[in-house]
Amino acid sequence: MNISAYLDRFGLLAVGLVAFAAVLLALYGLAELASRRDRNRAVAFVFLAPAVLFLVVGLVYPAVRTVVMSFYDAKSENFVGFDNYVWAVSDPDALQILVNTALWIVIVPLVSTALGLLYAVLIDGRAGERVYKALVFLPMGISFVGASIIWKFVYQYNGAGGEQIGLLNQVVVWLGGSPVNWLNESPWNNLLLMVVLVWIEVGFATVVLSASLKGVPTEIVEAARIDGASPAEIFWNVTVPSIRSAIIVVAVTVFIATLKLFDIVRAMTQGHHGTDVLAHNMVEQAFRLFERGRGATLAVLLFLLVVPVVIYQVRNMRRQELETR
Amino acid sequence: MSTRTADQAARIGETRGERLRRVLSSRAASVVAIVIAALWTIPTLGLFVSSLRPDEDIRTTGWWNFFADPGSVSLYNYNYVLYSDSQGGGLIINLINTVVITIPGVVVPVAFAAMAAYALSWIKFRGRNLLYVGIFALQVVPLQMALIPLLSIFSSGLHIGGVTLIPAWDLEGVNTLIQVWIAHSIFGLPLAIFLLHNFMRELPGDVMEAARIDGASHSQIFRKVVLPLVTPAIASIAIFQFLWVWNDFLVGRTFAPGEATRPLTAVLGDMAGTWGFGWTRLPAAAFIAIIVPLVVFLLLQRYFVRGLLAGSVKG
Numbered sequence: 144m145n146i147s148a149y150l151d152r153f154g155l156l157a158v159g160l161v162a163f164a165a166v167l168l169a170l171y172g173l174a175e176l177a178s179r180r181d182r183n184r185a186v187a188f189v190f191l192a193p194a195v196l197f198l199v200v201g202l203v204y205p206a207v208r209t210v211v212m213s214f215y216d217a218k219s220e221n222f223v224g225f226d227n228y229v230w231a232v233s234d235p236d237a238l239q240i241l242v243n244t245a246l247w248i249v250i251v252p253l254v255s256t257a258l259g260l261l262y263a264v265l266i267d268g269r270a271g272e273r274v275y276k277a278l279v280f281l282p283m284g285i286s287f288v289g290a291s292i293i294w295k296f297v298y299q300y301n302g303a304g305g306e307q308i309g310l311l312n313q314v315v316v317w318l319g320g321s322p323v324n325w326l327n328e329s330p331w332n333n334l335l336l337m338v339v340l341v342w343i344e345v346g347f348a349t350v351v352l353s354a355s356l357k358g359v360p361t362e363i364v365e366a367a368r369i370d371g372a373s374p375a376e377i378f379w380n381v382t383v384p385s386i387r388s389a390i391i392v393v394a395v396t397v398f399i400a401t402l403k404l405f406d407i408v409r410a411m412t413q414g415h416h417g418t419d420v421l422a423h424n425m426v427e428q429a430f431r432l433f434e435r436g437r438g439a440t441l442a443v444l445l446f447l448l449v450v451p452v453v454i455y456q457v458r459n460m461r462r463q464e465l466e467t468r
Numbered sequence: 469m470s471t472r473t474a475d476q477a478a479r480i481g482e483t484r485g486e487r488l489r490r491v492l493s494s495r496a497a498s499v500v501a502i503v504i505a506a507l508w509t510i511p512t513l514g515l516f517v518s519s520l521r522p523d524e525d526i527r528t529t530g531w532w533n534f535f536a537d538p539g540s541v542s543l544y545n546y547n548y549v550l551y552s553d554s555q556g557g558g559l560i561i562n563l564i565n566t567v568v569i570t571i572p573g574v575v576v577p578v579a580f581a582a583m584a585a586y587a588l589s590w591i592k593f594r595g596r597n598l599l600y601v602g603i604f605a606l607q608v609v610p611l612q613m614a615l616i617p618l619l620s621i622f623s624s625g626l627h628i629g630g631v632t633l634i635p636a637w638d639l640e641g642v643n644t645l646i647q648v649w650i651a652h653s654i655f656g657l658p659l660a661i662f663l664l665h666n667f668m669r670e671l672p673g674d675v676m677e678a679a680r681i682d683g684a685s686h687s688q689i690f691r692k693v694v695l696p697l698v699t700p701a702i703a704s705i706a707i708f709q710f711l712w713v714w715n716d717f718l719v720g721r722t723f724a725p726g727e728a729t730r731p732l733t734a735v736l737g738d739m740a741g742t743w744g745f746g747w748t749r750l751p752a753a754a755f756i757a758i759i760v761p762l763v764v765f766l767l768l769q770r771y772f773v774r775g776l777l778a779g780s781v782k783g
């Protein structure tokens with residue numbers, strides 16, 4: 144490796160950080176000036192300007208532009224009306240993507256939340272609870288790409304004879320079966336990709352749900368027990384309703400992460416063998432196939448799917464706030 | 469104080485947990501818990517073991533054979549992926565890209581978000597609530613909505629009605645990393661502002677009032693009163709953003725597309741996707757990318773969990 148490649152990068156970093164420090168100093172200076180004259184509006188403007196500028200130029204304008212682009216053709220030159228949307232819901236390949244996405248956003252949040260709840264209940268108060276929690280929480284620190292590589296080795300298939308080097312196929316062989324090329328087996332390969340995301344999200348679900356389990360008042364549980372409720376009844380009628388809002392928050396958070404999922408599909412199958420999903424295909428359309436109109440349309444669909452869920456969550460949170468008051 | 473409440477919580481949890489556990493017999497519960505813990509650990513362990521085995525061993529036998537017959541253990545793979553000039557090597561440059569992307573990618577949005585959150589919670593001005601709701605709502609916009617237009621702003625500028633608001637940047641080579649800084653800063657802002665606003669709003673108003681009466685300006689209060697008080701919150705948000713930027717695939721790949729400027733995760737993602745020549749180097753390469761956030765994550769887990777709970781449960 145030549146040293147100038149290192150210098151280039153660290154030089155850029157140094158220049159960038161110095162420039163940023165200069166911007167911060169200038170902003171503080173301006174804020175100080177405005178403060179001395181006791182002009183709240185001006186101070187607020189200085190404090191908010193960088194964030195608002197970034198958000199307007201980098202998020203608000205692009206989002207509006209993307210909506211406009213979704214009504215234009217591949218090169219954003221000719222208006223095509225709803226053609227791209229018609230394509231998204233009628234083209235067989237596009238339909239496959241929508242079906243896959245639908246499966247993902249139903250199965251992953253459901254399984255992640257259920258497994259997280261189960262695990263949180265199982266380890267609640269058990270000796271070594273923190274270690275149990277840490278082991279499952281660990282994948283949260285691993286990137287989607289890292290997790291995909293980890294699982295790709297688990298699913299690896301050796302069809303040329305000789306030993307299996309993927310753990311899953313080895314287990315199959317040990318049980319007397321014959322190895323399978325898992326990632327090429329549509330539609331089941333979709334489930335195997337979902338396993339990777341579930342593997343990451345269960346840790347999140349466990350930590351949040353475990354914390355809220357600790358908040359369930361013991362008096363209520365005690366009272367239910369004295370009234371002769373069985374443990375299962377206590378679980379479904381006392382525990383679950385008490386942590387209901389935490390369960391919803393977990394499911395919604397995982398739902399949104401699932402919807403935006405790009406990395407796992409990219410690193411596992413590149414969307415081949417019937418595994419493509421909305422967020423991945425959006426990038427394929429926009430940057431590899433240069434179908435900007437279609438890419439933009441898929442991005443808009445993504446947005447439309449997130450909105451109702453977030454509105455639901457905000458309502459849920461507001462009701463919760465009112466209840467605690 | 470926090471340890472005492474944790475103890476209390478644990479004691480309360482114990483009695484209730486025991487009751488719940490009678491749903492399943494205690495032994496079955498143990499087995500299930502251990503199976504889940506094992507399933508969540510073994511795949512990572514396998515990758516780590518593979519990364520230490522010679523090329524030939526990875527190709528021919530499963531990593532579990534290592535425990536029966538360790539063979540040779542070496543860091544050769546690590547050396548190869550970082551420094552070799554051959555295919556699948558030389559990733560040190562991509563690791564450096566990741567570092568160069570990550571530092572401003574965390575510092576810039578957190579600093580700007582802290583300033584914005586302060587203004588939104590403690591400076592009184594007209595339209596404050598409206599602005600806050602607007603920023604809150606932006607969390608809904610998936611970054612996929614912004615990719616194509618933002619990239620075109622960088623490459624050909626922003627023109628509205630023949631007026632050039634932003635000229636084309638025409639960045640090339642290493643300088644494209646600047647685009648990644650800016651993209652990460654933009655996409656990190658809504659959540660960071662939202663979380664920091666939640667924390668700052670909770671600060672006691674009389675402290676601010678006292679500082680105001682003593683003649684402190686807003687920028688002084690921000691620096692000397694508010695920032696020290698919200699340091700734990702800033703830490704947890706910085707960890708979020710750090711994990712997000714370091715582990716990111718899509719943004720780095722889109723805004724610094726050149727082979728020599730991609731961050732490590734982006735290179736790995738495409739290597740794994742094609743699974744071509746040199747897949748036996750992937751375990752070592754992946755582990756280099758994984759180990760840094762994992763260590764940070766383990767050391768600072770407490771802050772991370774606090775941020776997680778504040779962001780998701782309290783809202």
